[in-house]
Amino acid sequence: MKATAKAHTNIALIKYWGKRDEALILPTNNSLSLTLDGFYTTTTVEFREELTQDIFYLNDECISGIPYTRVSQFLDLIRDIAKKPNLFAQVKSTNHVPTAAGFASSASGFAALASAGSQAIGLTLNDQELSRLTRRGSGSACRSIYGGFAEWDKGEKEDGSDSFAVPIAPQDYWDIRVAAVVLHADMKKVSSRVGMKRTVDTSPFFKGWVDSIPQDLKQIKSGISERDFEKVGSVAEANCLKMHATTLGANPPFTYWHDTTFTVMQHVQMLRKKGIPAYFTIDAGPNVKVLYLPENEEQIKQELESIPGVTDVILSKSGQGITYI
Amino acid sequence: MKATAKAHTNIALIKYWGKRDEALILPTNNSLSLTLDGFYTTTTVEFREELTQDIFYLNDECISGIPYTRVSQFLDLIRDIAKKPNLFAQVKSTNHVPTAAGFASSASGFAALASAGSQAIGLTLNDQELSRLTRRGSGSACRSIYGGFAEWDKGEKEDGSDSFAVPIAPQDYWDIRVAAVVLHADMKKVSSRVGMKRTVDTSPFFKGWVDSIPQDLKQIKSGISERDFEKVGSVAEANCLKMHATTLGANPPFTYWHDTTFTVMQHVQMLRKKGIPAYFTIDAGPNVKVLYLPENEEQIKQELESIPGVTDVILSKSGQGITYI
Numbered sequence: 001m002k003a004t005a006k007a008h009t010n011i012a013l014i015k016y017w018g019k020r021d022e023a024l025i026l027p028t029n030n031s032l033s034l035t036l037d038g039f040y041t042t043t044t045v046e047f048r049e050e051l052t053q054d055i056f057y058l059n060d061e062c063i064s065g066i067p068y069t070r071v072s073q074f075l076d077l078i079r080d081i082a083k084k085p086n087l088f089a090q091v092k093s094t095n096h097v098p099t100a101a102g103f104a105s106s107a108s109g110f111a112a113l114a115s116a117g118s119q120a121i122g123l124t125l126n127d128q129e130l131s132r133l134t135r136r137g138s139g140s141a142c143r144s145i146y147g148g149f150a151e152w153d154k155g156e157k158e159d160g161s162d163s164f165a166v167p168i169a170p171q172d173y174w175d176i177r178v179a180a181v182v183l184h185a186d187m188k189k190v191s192s193r194v195g196m197k198r199t200v201d202t203s204p205f206f207k208g209w210v211d212s213i214p215q216d217l218k219q220i221k222s223g224i225s226e227r228d229f230e231k232v233g234s235v236a237e238a239n240c241l242k243m244h245a246t247t248l249g250a251n252p253p254f255t256y257w258h259d260t261t262f263t264v265m266q267h268v269q270m271l272r273k274k275g276i277p278a279y280f281t282i283d284a285g286p287n288v289k290v291l292y293l294p295e296n297e298e299q300i301k302q303e304l305e306s307i308p309g310v311t312d313v314i315l316s317k318s319g320q321g322i323t324y325i
Numbered sequence: 326m327k328a329t330a331k332a333h334t335n336i337a338l339i340k341y342w343g344k345r346d347e348a349l350i351l352p353t354n355n356s357l358s359l360t361l362d363g364f365y366t367t368t369t370v371e372f373r374e375e376l377t378q379d380i381f382y383l384n385d386e387c388i389s390g391i392p393y394t395r396v397s398q399f400l401d402l403i404r405d406i407a408k409k410p411n412l413f414a415q416v417k418s419t420n421h422v423p424t425a426a427g428f429a430s431s432a433s434g435f436a437a438l439a440s441a442g443s444q445a446i447g448l449t450l451n452d453q454e455l456s457r458l459t460r461r462g463s464g465s466a467c468r469s470i471y472g473g474f475a476e477w478d479k480g481e482k483e484d485g486s487d488s489f490a491v492p493i494a495p496q497d498y499w500d501i502r503v504a505a506v507v508l509h510a511d512m513k514k515v516s517s518r519v520g521m522k523r524t525v526d527t528s529p530f531f532k533g534w535v536d537s538i539p540q541d542l543k544q545i546k547s548g549i550s551e552r553d554f555e556k557v558g559s560v561a562e563a564n565c566l567k568m569h570a571t572t573l574g575a576n577p578p579f580t581y582w583h584d585t586t587f588t589v590m591q592h593v594q595m596l597r598k599k600g601i602p603a604y605f606t607i608d609a610g611p612n613v614k615v616l617y618l619p620e621n622e623e624q625i626k627q628e629l630e631s632i633p634g635v636t637d638v639i640l641s642k643s644g645q646g647i648t649y650i
Binding site: 203204205206207208209211212234237238241242244245246248249251252253257258259260261262263266 | 528529530531532533534536537559562563566567569570571573574576577578582583584585586587588591
């Protein structure tokens, strides 16, 4: 009744931005990501007959409140599938995701929890079933089941049974790298959940965003299959700009960017003019992630560190899918 | 056969962004502006029988090339209306629009040229006829016929006969002011004409932009009629953000913003948190214009000048319509 799993976070190159069902976490568009080896969560789940409620330790600290509730409600889903409604668990998680890096630890966190939890309770889920379960904890986490490039199919069904991620290339298909450019450690003003909902509800650009995704996906998948870095990078950068443009049309308008975010974006575009292939992508926060190739690693790090306002640059390679320890 | 007219530039609070007819300069949406007294053009047009071609002086310099052609082709329209196809003119213009301020001198320039030119050749045009004629030289110029607030009706007809500006308040209705925050004197990378066309042709957000305009117009006009500065300012700021968001969705994506543009935007929003009512708007360039009320003038100037990267802050009041000298 005990299992340990390790899951990595992922960076979306085609963004998940908008839900069609808030409760089931069903998206309005397909998304596509690269799993990253630099940032991961290791989670041990042990179901024990004597427990009368779940216990959750994160980085050796006993957790209560909202994070506890999210974990415990997720374990309810596992208990439901296993038909063991009264079996509680002790969960011990360790996050190797620097909070300041601006990666949501929820992606690696829920992927590790779903994997360890389902195995500990005795379920045998295939990858698609595991991805679908993981989605219920955190949408983007469903892509972290796989290493390398993965696509989350939004699905069509109301019950979400066809909404899960699938790998779109072998795990070690292509050595693309990502530099996380750290700017600010302050809290987001608008959470991604709230920002996404406000955009869906009020932005006149939301329909255009959703309608433009199939073409972006087609382009980036052809770029991946051809190992065409310029194509992959330019589609990812354009898709990120579109996602952030939708928030400028919301009512009231908002942005996740700071002025330094903009400085880094300009710098990356300037690097390209100097002949260094580099492309940015930005999630629902101020930090910038830069895609680059291994041969440019040293120069990329140096250039990004030289930008005023940049406090750290953390490099990562393409990462593995779920592993059980 | 000689007349002199003075016309002021204007700042759009609801932006003109997108043409439905490139040749006739017919827009896809209504726009609304405030004419500004700080920036103007004075133009003298003299038709002379002995001339065999037009002559154009700008700031005492004899002009040829594209600017000359635009002026001469505009005079062709006046000659057509007056049925005097072989009567040429000497045009002398003086621009009191600091190039660095990021205001297009084409608005005041073509408004002054249309007024002086049509009067010099003996035409008696009413304001709507004059506005319609002016539109053919430069779209936004058609709003500069009037002082204070003016709305350019996009019209529906293919020949453009119903596309002209009208005043929406008496000339000295409300003392709202504008600070032009000057950041860079370098040339635009993407001209407004080219940027507008690329956005219309490729941005998935263009339809959302156009569809959202009637609501913005309704809101800002109710704000103007109530003299509700917060309402007018917040609608103008949101409309500007929407316009610029459309360019982020274009293919390839582009932006008129620099990082300092973003810094000024953040600073203005911070001023509001400190209780100073101020709102920004930005045209197709990096500079920022800040709307404020007379009682905050000193503080606004001081605050804006203190932002790193700001090279000048030029203040302006609401301006007059066309005057003949």
